[in-house]
Amino acid sequence: MNKIISLLCLLVFSIANLLAQTEEFAEELFENYPDFKEDKITERRIKHELIISLIEDLKAEAELEIMKVGESIEGRSLNLISLGNGDTDVFLWSQMHGDESTATMAIFDILNFFNSDEFEAEKKEMLSNLRIHFLPMLNPDGAEKFTRRNSLGIDVNRDALRLQSPEAKTLKRVRDSLEADFGFNLHDQSKYYNAERTEKPATISFLSPAYNYEKDINKVRGNAMKVIVKMNQVLQQFAPGQVGRYNDDFEPRAFGDNIQKWGTSTILIESGGYPDDPEKQEIRKLNFVSIITALHSIATGNFKDSGISEYEKIPNNDRMLFDLKLTGLGYDLNGKTYTLDLGINQFENDLKGNLDFYYSGRIVDQGDLSTSFAYEELDASGLKLEFGKIYPDMVNSKEELDKLDTSDLLKKGYAYIKAGEALLQQDYAEFPLNLVSIEFKLNENLRPGKDANFFLAKNGDIKYAVINGFLSDLDNPEQEIKNALILK
Template sequence: MKKVLWLVAGLLMTAGSSAQKDAFAEKLFENYSDFKEESITKRRIKHENVLALLEDLESDKDLQIQKVGESIERRSLHLISLGSGDTDVFLWSQMHGDESTATMAIFDILNFFNSDEFQSEKEEILKNLRIHFLPMLNPDGAEKFTRRNALGIDVNRDALRLQSPEAKTLKRIRDSLDADFGFNLHDQSKYYNAERTEKPATISFLAPAYNYEKEINEVRGNAMKVIVKMNEVLQQFAPGQVGRYNDDFEPRAFGDNIQRWGTSTILIESGGYPEDPEKQEIRKLNFVSILSALKAIASESYKAEDISAYENIPNNDRMLFDLKLKGLTYELNGKPYVLDLGVNRSENDLEGNSEFYYSGRIVDQGDLSTSYGYKQIDASGMSLEYGKIYANKINSENELQQLDAGKLLQQGYAYVKVEASMLDNKYSNFPLNLVSEDFEVNKGLQPGKDANFFLYENGEVEYAVINGFLVDPNKAESQIRNTLIYK
């Protein structure tokens, strides 16, 4: 069997011994479980989850919690403040409703400050800083787990017109605080990689430009220095997995304008990490890097960082697939061709927008030699064949479970005909797709087609690709999260 290259969780390791280690960050990383807010472990969090956490925090006498606004649909916006220092730091999250990684990390950070650990470090931070968190700026978008707000606009493009109440609140809080530092906390696609490498851009940074010329004044320079420090920290735990976001000036965006208004602004984008669909590892990296940044600001140690190191952070690139197959043989009109395939799995929200299922599709094919995959195989010498439909109709769930899925996959079956009442759901947990009696396999390899096919070598099934998941037929149930139902 050809070797499968996996970008697995083992990427999260200590960097080379030549890198200077940050002891505070290392201890935070090792003890993260002491601070993780266990009531939220999935990205699709709602306003009610935030309210419950705020209610729990109300007993903490060191925190000040105040309602500072409302969304279009009248969901409350809250600011959490702590510390007594002269330097104001403002962190806001979930401006886009489906970007919640840092929202989870904020509550981990609040647990850190409410703990009995790290007393000397906390004393230094809180004595020198006044820290303010706005943990869910777009609760209406969060309710539907969608980017835009109830008006259908991108709040991050409303810094000039200020049409939405969410944007007005963000502007008013920034102005009232006249914050020295701002952290603009987002998520980006998991398909971004650190430029010209196979490693995902797990965290990406940007010190936004404040004009078209992309000039660097003291305000923007300080943001760059903080980013340099955060990158140094992250290299200890996710070496090579940090990217730098494009800094073209966007005059409507909040990050660019807040930089222009005099707040040193750090954009953090949480991207992808292998086998981490709910971004819990990335949440941990947010926790460590943000606290490390707060400590650097409190001690003013960031001032010693070299701005030129900011430019050495690799650019973001978007050259990752969930699955990349290299050099497979595909026959068309009697002629063999050699193709690479790129396959991605999209998330489809279920009713209530709290859970999802996957649908896997071919998104690119041809020469993909400049691309990478979270999973990738050298398929040279293998031929692609479409999945077959199992001939016997299945009439009940019990009858379906009696089938030997592994054996069917070894024989090249990707679909099972089932009784009509079994087609009411959108997905199935059985390792083969469920189809209606009149279903026909849509043959023809094109981007956009569902990813259900087999790789043969020497006449035998070497791999199955079912709903975009690469499958060893002997381990199908553990390797496929869900299949699809075709009516």
């Protein structure tokens, strides 16, 4: 009995020691990330042309093998980048959806890590045990327009059975040729997902996809779950409580489910939201750290010590987040005052060329929102909603706009300025009030789907402005409205 107890104590000590080593490695990666960040990528809206230039830069690295493995519908190349000499093949592909680029950015950071002179011991362990393959930007035609679907108008992630698109055919052919042991299916999800029943955004969500309707767990799927447990442990160091788990209902058309069924332990990673990170640069860093530590875990085999039960403890993904939530707001209607909560989101609208965007803020829900959360929340108890007014004077030029005292206008309840035709030709207003045409009619109907432009007042004194979904404390001029709208 004493011998058994001693062995169990030794096992527990060994597991604790391995966990500590993993956490230390992750901490060092996190701290040294600026050394590896690919500085040619600073924003999410990246194009195939940039990816090709980065791949060209990598061709000078002797340790890398680069191969064109296919083309998109519009003739853009699909490229596989491989390194390492091990017997275990790991295949990572990104941007199957053209507007989901966080992991594409992280892949080039990871390649910079492997091409650096740092972490030699850890890299040697990985590269001697693994053969690692990256296929960045699987859907370059979608990326060109920063849209989800490919040029055929289909979701490539629902083309695993028919294989109608060349992008899907390439993914299937590469997976089969590698017979990869592990696969990382790299995506982005909405920033409005949260970890179930918490106010924390699901900054990273995981899934070990089911390979049948029964959701059976065989060794292949179980290994993916164990790797996810390791990744979750690492992420809790840097984004505690901000990890979610996707629903695992079987989708027979999806690549993740089928690649799991074909024998590759498949880890789905979804990059969601993070406060004040519209270009997902912090989430990019979390991808970098968690993927490298996952590769190290596979190389050393220490993922095998993880329990599948720990995977099942990761909170489910929920979708109960707003950008802005106002609670307990007074709203007058037909002579009576009602108490409402408002949920407001700031939606992105791509500009011409799909390299930049502007925001349009809308009310998306109202009523009792006590089970919801938000990136920004204001207790509006004691405040009443007042709809914005139109400034009475016409403004015809930017010079005239610049002369206006916007702080004073907001405090007086003006949300709109009548603008001349020249000012109305822009996509949006680089100004803290909305610019409107002479024909514009005020909206005084509080409903989901309506623009979010109104004021919050106490005893007739305006305290806050909500312009295009952005909350501005009128006693705090440092708070900025990122943009307003052109409304005709």
